[in-house]
Amino acid sequence: MKNLGLIFDIKRFSIHDGPGIRTTVFFKGCPLSCAWCHNPESISAEPLDVFHPSLCIKCGRCSEGCFSGARETVGRWISAPELLAEIEKDIPFYMESGGGVTFSGGEPLLQHAFLREILSLCADRGISTAVDTSGYASWNSFESILEFPDLILFDVKHIDPVKHLEYTEVDNRLILSNLSKLISSGCNVIVRVLVAKGFNDDRKSLDDIASYLERFKKLKRVEPVKCHAYASVKYTDLGLDPGDFVPSEKSMDLFKDILSARGLEGG
């Protein structure tokens, strides 16, 4: 049977997910349920029907098909060669900028067989690849893809396992152990730390993260990422409370200072 992957978006001219101009492919399905998740519709590992009230023209003919985009199925199955064709479209931009493709999610490693297949196709075409992961996946699945990506973008959210569990619904020990293994296996890793208000924007949490990361001599770069409020409409569309996780600029600056005091390149 043909191996299909479930994705929910392909974003071209993505410029915050690795070097150069990139295409980011968002895999659907995620083991975490972060309270601030920017793509709540991506968490379930199957296609999901969503409704966007702002696009509805109230024609009353939903059953005949929606044309305005108000009713939408998030997630589609795609084969690796089809996905490659989409990725290849921006090759001139990757070449010019030193960019490539980033596989993000959701959690791409949930679909590690498909991920391995598309990574391998990209490698054959000379397209540079990155994998953006929550880190919450079996080490076996990491191992199965490790020969391919030029870069791993690895999320570290909190060092305190209790707090991590409370806000993401998973324990962080697997994540931290995977990070350690990845770095010692010689992978090119950038750690990204999403700073969210009330979760990890206090001095102690940020300090703990920095001091934890400091031990990895081979880790070159830690990128603070500010939690934003762009996703709030998605929550209201899903009938959920978006909460307020946007940290202050002061917390972001504090974190940058903490990182640079420990000799970790930030920014």
Next chain:
Amino acid sequence: MTERVRRLRAESLSEVPRISAERASLLTDFYLSDTCAGLPVPEQRAMAFSYILENKTVYIGAGELIAGEKGPAPKAVPTYPELCCHSFEDLRVLDSREKIPYRVPPEVFRIYGEKIIPFWQGRTIREEILSSMTSSWLDAYNAGVFTEFMEQRSPGHTVLDDKIYNRGFADFITQAESRLGLECDQLKQAELRAMIISMKAVIRFAERHGEKALVLAEAQTDKVRASELRRIASTCFHVPRNAPRTFAEALQYYWFVHLGITLELNPWDSFCPGKLDQHLFPFFSAETDAGTLTRDSAFELLECFWIKFNNQPAPPKVGVTAAESSTYTDFTQINLGGVTPDGLDGVNEVTFLLLDVIEEMRLLQPSSSIQVSTLNPDSFVLRAAEIIRTGFGQPSVFNTEMVIAEMLRQGKTLADARMGGTSGCVETGAFGRENYSLTGYFNLTKILEIALHRGFDRRTGKQLGPSIEGFNSYDELFSGFASQLQHFIEVKIEGNRKIEELYSRYMPAPFLSCMIDDCIDKGLDYHSGGARYDTSYIQGVGLGTITDSLSSLKTHVFDEKTISMDEMLLILKSDFQGEERTRQLFLNHTPRYGNDDDAADSIMKSVFMTFFNAVDGIPNTRGGYYRINMLPTTCHVYFGSVTGATPDGRHAGKPLSEGISPVQGADRKGPTAVLCSAAKLDHSLTGGTLLNQRFTPEILSSDEGMSKLVHLIRAYFRMGGHHIQFNVIDSETLERARKHPEEFRDLIVRVAGYSDYFCDLSSALQSEIISRTAHGEL
């Protein structure tokens, strides 16, 4: 910015554009005096030109370093009644309209009433043109199928090369005289004599500025200013008679040429110095080495030069309505970078100096562009990108290699192509040796509408095109469109030919001819085939709208058959009344241009090739050829206003897409997809294409974002794009500016090929700009 520049710039910005009757009045006096009776037309024109320059006000403003104004003072705009004569009603509208007004002093009303209107009414080129057009031309024109550039402004879309920087007019006169000595043809003799008269007139005009400067110096108590005035005087006595020796003389020389050419006639589009960085570099480098010029003093001179352009609002139109949108911009476009005539990196120290000037001046005029070659350093593109980021739409960005490829395809030599560049909005030309005129915008979408109604225009109620039957297949529909297009191109070009002949016979431009090779050598006027290369352009408008409309017809009527052709026509006629659901189907479930989707992009290519094949290579009457380019200026708004609802889901009367940009909001896959779609068009077959992109300021706020912008530009050019330009502004700011214009008076945005004050734009154009997709908005 020095104190002097700060003051001159502030004056230029606050001065209100107003109409001056000086030129019109002198011209009328000259023709009333009968001094030229019986002489051949070129000599009459040259003598009239000479009379104007000998008698017009000489203006040297307090503190100015560059002398001379087109009108009697900054922003006092001359008129050209021999081309088109303003009526009382025109003057009243111009004086009182809310946007882009031109104040008309009572004195001007009086002179127009007593002298100018009585003399010129019935004798203008405009009346001659409109009366010699056929009824099919007039019907198509009134229906909004095409516009006509030359009914109010003379052809003259050209740019200067390097010829004035190493030769004086004395030398050009000698050339013309020796050519005259060998000439037997009487018409050519008259033309050559006219050229000589006109060059002497400009020399004399410069000397009058020298005399004025000396008088001002005598009366000046400030010794520093007195010595500046004496230096201005010695410059004006030296150039243009002789080749310039210094940086300051080079600028002043160009400025006299500019004034001469834009006072002789009002050519489209405003003449400009072209590759100014390359022209000025030898003077800059020799003088800074010798210690007679510092970077600061060169900078100040350039800023004074910049302000002179801003002092010249575009000549106001006649037959205007109060609602009609307009602009003060006259499309000067100074080129930076690119390559040298011998094919080397053209970026030099003056390039960066000029970029600093552009950033600090932040003026509508002159506009500026960077010509980006693979040979140019990234530091040059990055510096320009920093200015683009400040959000006033300048400089625009061109692909040197493609511009050269376009000219080579048109048959120009490599050396001439390298001396060329872009002007106006995006038009390619061989500087100093080509007459390239835009002749009119062409409403591709309207033609599809007419084709869908078998040649009939519903708005004017007239049968305009052939009545072609049958829409049994998409191919049949498309070939119907192609036949209508062919028909209207023929109508347009038939009209153009008459207009070309009228200008050749009645409106020679001997002074402009001296500046463009090979008019002197051929003894032929610029309007009669004197230029080495001669190109007439027709500009296609609405490529995105027609592509999406055809795609919608193909998808929904022919492929999926969800709707019949008759139903489609009824829905369009009703402007989607009660059919919002169907409109959403067209908008959201049709392959649309700008998403790198071959299903839509292949339609774009067939429309483009049909237009190209209908126009390219048709001879004009000056020994040159018709070519196409793809740019709208603001015409996509006018063309939209005369075009009914379209199958892409566009409501009746709404603007069409602009340039080769996608329909506003149709591009949903980001800027790289837009560029991939746009690059599928073969730009080398055009004389310019225009692509607008809007970015949010946030995306370009970091150095990384800036370098990604440079990569985006370089990649698009590698794929063969001609031009790209950017608005860096978020929708929220634009909305606020629309609601509170008083707080955003100085907000400048890129329209299409030029920048303008947002608050001066018509509300339709404001909405159109806001509706463009902004990359980076989430």
